[in-house]
Amino acid sequence: MPPVPTPNDSSTERRTRLNRDRVLDAGAALADAEGIGALTMRRLGKELGVEAMALYNHVHNKDDLLHGMLDRVAGEIELPDSSPDWRDHVRRRAISAHAVLMRHPWAAGLWTSSINLGPARMRYMDSALRSLDEAGFPPDLLDRAFHTIEDHIVGHALQALGFPLDHDQMMETGEEFLRTFPVDEYPDLAAHIRHHLQDDEDGDGFEFGLDLILDGLERRRSPS
Amino acid sequence: MPPVPTPNDSSTERRTRLNRDRVLDAGAALADAEGIGALTMRRLGKELGVEAMALYNHVHNKDDLLHGMLDRVAGEIELPDSSPDWRDHVRRRAISAHAVLMRHPWAAGLWTSSINLGPARMRYMDSALRSLDEAGFPPDLLDRAFHTIEDHIVGHALQALGFPLDHDQMMETGEEFLRTFPVDEYPDLAAHIRHHLQDDEDGDGFEFGLDLILDGLERRRSPS
DNA sequence: CACCCTATGTTTACAATGTAAATATATACG
DNA sequence: CGTATATATTTACATTGTAAACATAGGGTG
Structure with missing residues (x-):
């Protein structure tokens, strides 16, 4: 058999064959690095050493590309194995999902608009x-619980x-901003901004809200 | 004084002078009616009986247009007057804000991306x-509470x-969908979809989550 | 009223983008 | 090998935001 060309050989050698996953991953990498605005078909083609139209052999259109990318990052979410403590599961998976969305800023906006789930x-x-x-959540409560957590994420x-x-x-x-800010017109908002400026956000606000929700769910599940 | 031309006289008479608010309102109306995708500068110009470039006398660029529109709908949110029951305030304002976002589907996506608040x-x-x-929330808790509610909305x-x-x-x-769905691969998801199909969503899931959050906040505010 | 200055609107033009259609090439399989 | 199918390129076009130059109108001042 002839020696297979090394995939990363960039200049002289022929590039590895394109395939859907390479396209999706390159798309995600580009969007991560330079923002979703930099992700154009031409640019992504260049990134892969190929003309823009070549991408359409592996992706139906740009929307398909974006949703394919999204499902790729959805795969990064950690799914904890079962354990008797339901809050632990749910909490960890939610935190992981949130972290994934924060890691890929372009993904959060797509999350809510994906009709066809990967x-x-x-x-x-x-x-x-x-x-x-x-x-042990009964069906209605389960449904509500799931969506509330998802909404929060x-x-x-x-x-x-x-x-x-x-x-x-x-x-x-912020300091600059507060100087021109009509403090007397929006006093509480001004205080809020000031608070954000001085206080080091201790911990993540995400987990605060998540625990609030989990507490409430636990209580509704087994009303004491 | 000469008779002022009626504003809605469409065909022969000269149209009323443009101004920022007319542009923003027409933009919001168009986005409401035909989706944010239909809102192009040319189309909005046509809607106002004017060429696209005329809009730029009242709006810096399309982003400015969008954020102007957003602040217009933000003005639709009801702000309840004070009353001793804080949960009632917060609840009603949150419900109103949520309703406004649902009424103007294009607005929700902008809500999170507005750096400069109107x-x-x-x-x-x-x-x-x-x-x-x-x-009576202490500053840190107040901050967390505000953001958690906002996130939920x-x-x-x-x-x-x-x-x-x-x-x-x-x-x-859904029925159609479930026929081709790999039920055995995602059994709980299938059950979830089935549940959505048969059960009339009783009430709004929004208020369920909101009350969960408000309950938790009340408890954290005054730990019994 | 005449004049002109500024705010407003129009015309023309261009670059960026997604993607259709036709064409070329390479790869796999008989 | 030779041919069919999968893959890549070329060319082209419609749509978009918006810059630049030009046109106009309308109102305040002489």
Whole structure:
């Protein structure tokens, strides 16, 4: 057999054959690195050493590309094995899902708009629903519980990603901002901003809300 | 004085002068009616009887248009007056905010990405923060409470809008869907879908999650 | 009223983007 | 090998946001 060309040989040698997963992964990598706005078909083609139209052999259209990418990252969510403590399951899976969305900022926006769920997403949902089922939630409550947790995951990720300022930047921008801010018109909002500026956010607000929800679910599950 | 031309006279008479609010309102109306995808500068111009470029005298660019529209709908949120029952305030404002986002499906996606808040949005935030402040929440908890509620509002709206199927459509599509669905591979997900199909969603899942959160906040505020 | 200055609207143009259609090439299989 | 099928390229076009230059109108001042 002839020597197979090394996949990463970039310049002279012929590139490895394209396939759907390579396209999806390159797309995710590009979106991670430069933002979803940089992900154009031409640019992604260039990234793979190929013309834009070549991508259409592996992807129906850009929407298919995006949802394929999404399902790829959905596969990164950790699905804990069963254990008697339902809160532990649910909590860990939710935290992992949230972390994945934060790690791929472009993914959170797609999460809510995907009509056709990919296999990884389905595995994730199935796992989440099973945990709640095994915990003994009756069907209606189970449904509500699942959606409330899901809403919190995606809601928090999107809100957090909407303020893409790291702590230092926020200090600067915020101080500057407060100088021109009509403090007397929105006093509580001003206080809120000030609070964000001085206090190091201790821990993640995500887990606070999550525990609030889990507490409430536990109580509704077994009303004492 | 000469007779002022009627604003709605469409064909022969000269149209009323454009201004920012007319542009923003027409934009919101168009996005409401035909989806955010139909909102192009040319189309919006046509809607107002004007060329696309005329809009740029009243709006810096399309982003400015969108955020202007958003602040317009933020003004639709009801801000309840004070009353001793903090949960009542917070609950009603949250429900109103959620309803507004559901009424303007394009708005929910913008809500999370607005760096510069408009005046209506600021009034809304100020009002929400004041309610929690008057309820006696200490600063850290207040902050967490506000963001958790906000996350729930936007998270639920986006998730709900992501499945834009009314009940009847869902029955059809769902039945059809379940036939080709690998039920044995995702048994709990299949059960979940079945549950959605048969059970009339009694009430809004939004309020369920909201009350879960409010319960938890009440308990954290005054640990018995 | 005449004048002109500024705010508003139009025309033309261009670059970026997704993708259809036709064409070329390479790979696998008989 | 030779041919059919899968893959890649080329060319082209419609749609979009918006820059730049030009046109106009309308109102305040002489």
